[in-house]
Amino acid sequence: MMNNFNLSGRRINALVLRHYYLIRGSIPRILEMAYWPTVQMVIWGFVTQFFIGHSSWLASAAGVLIGAVLLWDLLFRSQIGFSMCFLEEMWSRNLGHLFVSPLRPHEFIISMMVVSCLRGFFGLLPSWVLAFVFFEFSIFSYGLGIVAFFSCLMVMGWALGMIVVALVLRFGLGAESLAWVAIFAFAPISAVYYPVETLPAWLQIIAWCTPSAYVFEGMRSVLIDNNFRYDLLLGAILVNIIYLFAGIFVFSFSFLGARKQGKLLQTGE
């Protein structure tokens, strides 16, 4: 039984390699990764430039909108990167081959996390560069604390990705559009562009149940007050742990259901 919990770097690497081959061989996939974050950043960069001349609040914290866009895209890329790895296997009807190989489900999850990180990094890199070139904004100039907030958003994206994958396993490819839209249910309560206190009192309670609300509050605190709030980072980590366990539980439950119903061999386009 202990064999079930083994972890093989070689198997994880094999699956990462599979997605590297896929992306390397497809220019549309490469463009798709970077296209939306770059467009978003350019739009919000110019919006920021416009408002700097019209809003004293924004003038004192010019990077707050661009920073919010870059971090929100990181969350989105993390979730979509994770979900896309799974969808690619379903589209190519490859799940059967993968799961009769010695690949463990937890190795599969880890490889999807690695691919999601790589897709997120290379997808967001052009927007980070353009933000610096056009608007002299670098999210990294705010110190290592911002990297900690980055990590929290990545983990939240993985947790949501696992739930999306579980739903696709349960309901089939009819549910694949969830991969693109699920994250936006969190946008209003994540307080991406406005403080949590802007929300009605009852919605604030829900907002504090998302790791992203802590991250975006924390980001504003760094950018506006130049104050790194460890309490917000701790809050994001604690809520993320709950999200991660919930994601793992829902995925495992759905995977077991798929093994009982024979969906791993039959699922495809």
Added chain:
Amino acid sequence: MRKFAIEVNSLIKNFGSTIAVDDISFNVEEGTITALLGGNGAGKTTIISMLMGLLIPTSGNIKILGKDIITDRYSILPKTNFSSPYVDLPNRLTVQENLNVYANLYSANDVKKQIASLSERLNIKSLLNRKTGQLSAGQKTRVALAKALINDPQLLFLDEPTASLDPDTADWIRSYLQEYAAQKKATILLASHHMGEVERLSNNVFMLQEGKIVDSGTPKELVKKYGRSNMEEVFLDVARGRQIDNIVEN
């Protein structure tokens, strides 16, 4: 003492109220080629899925290479492999890339050497740099077989290995499988409804109907038992529910 590569005991699989596999028991000897023979929906693919641990049985026990497939699945899987025309390799990857990925998933020794050797033996050397999705059905089958042999499996599950192939390619694949089983002393379990294939390859046949094993034996034994001239006629007798007594009397 005979050693079994597969031991199945009282295996049942229900999907809701549908009984897909109905209380079957059978053993497959090591080093033999065994066929599961039956029409569409007879339960062949369901049985193979359960033998690989991809599908969890409703009840019953399965031992593969002496170990329980539910509790010891991950110590068994490195010694087995699988090929089916209904499960694809990623079409957008080249043949070389697909084989590279699976060689690493199965922790194959010396990946380059193994791929070179397989591509030589299966005559796919010229296909290595082509996208898998651009290959013909026959080429895809040879590539799928290369993937299935990437770890030199002791036990090979093949679901309709020559479906949709022209007679020449199908004959080539069958010859290769016979050669592989003989050389490596490997066990092969194949699901098929191609009678010529079953007759030529199999040491033993389990005939399935509606999830049950209705008969078994060597192809020669079955042909003789049903008083027919070949396995195709035996298959039709079983599929149409004709009783042996009536057949032999007539």
